[in-house]
Amino acid sequence: MSEFGDILGDKSLNFSIRIYNLAHFLNEEKHEYRIADQIFRSGTSIGANLAEAQCAVSRNDFIAKIYIALKEANETLYWLQLLYSVRLLVKDQYDSIYADCLELKKLLTTITKTTRENEGKE
Numbered sequence: 473m474s475e476f477g478d479i480l481g482d483k484s485l486n487f488s489i490r491i492y493n494l495a496h497f498l499n500e501e502k503h504e505y506r507i508a509d510q511i512f513r514s515g516t517s518i519g520a521n522l523a524e525a526q527c528a529v530s531r532n533d534f535i536a537k538i539y540i541a542l543k544e545a546n547e548t549l550y551w552l553q554l555l556y557s558v559r560l561l562v563k564d565q566y567d568s569i570y571a572d573c574l575e576l577k578k579l580l581t582t583i584t585k586t587t588r589e590n591e592g593k594e
Contacts, residue, residue, distance in 0.1 A: 480579055484519035484541075487572050491515030491548070494569065502560055511551040517544040518576055531591065538584050545577040 491512060498508035518541045525537035552573060556566040 480522065480576075480583075481519075483572070483576060483579070484522050487576055488516045488519045490569055490572065498555075498560065504560060507551060507555060507560070511548060511555070514544045514547040514551060515573070517541070518548070518580075531587070535584065535587055538580060538587065542577060542580040542584060545573055545580060548573050549577065 494515075495508040495512035498504045498511075521537050521541035521544065525534050525541070528534035528537055549570065552561070552566060552570050555561045556563070556570075561569075
C-alpha cells in the first residue's frame with residue numbers, strides 16, 4: 473500500500489477517525505469548541521503528513537513530513553492531557569486514545585531515527 477506499510481497507514485487513519493469523533497463529542501456534548509478545534513487539527517494532521525511523505529520529492533522532504541507528523545502527535549498528546557486534566561475525558565477514554573497516540577509517536581520516532589541513520593549509508 474505505502475512505504476510505511478499497512479500498519480502505520482491503518483493506525484493513523486483509525487486514530488484520525490477517533491479524533492474526529494472526539495472533536496464531535498466535545499462540540500456537541502461539552503460545547504468545548506476551542507480545544508475540539510485544536511485537537512482535531514493536530515490529531516488529523518498526523519495521517520495527512522504521512523500521506524504527504526509518501527510523495528516526498530527527496531529524502532529531506534520525506535524526513536521533514538515525518539517529523540511534522542511526529543510534532544503533531546506530540547501536540548495531540550498535550551491536548552489529550554489537558555482534556556483529561558479538566559475532566560472533559562474520563563480515565564478509560566483518556567487511557568485508550570492516549571495509548572493510540574503514544575504508539576503513533578513511537579512509530580514516527582523510530583522512522584525518523586532510522587531514516588536519518590541510513591542517510592549516509594546509500
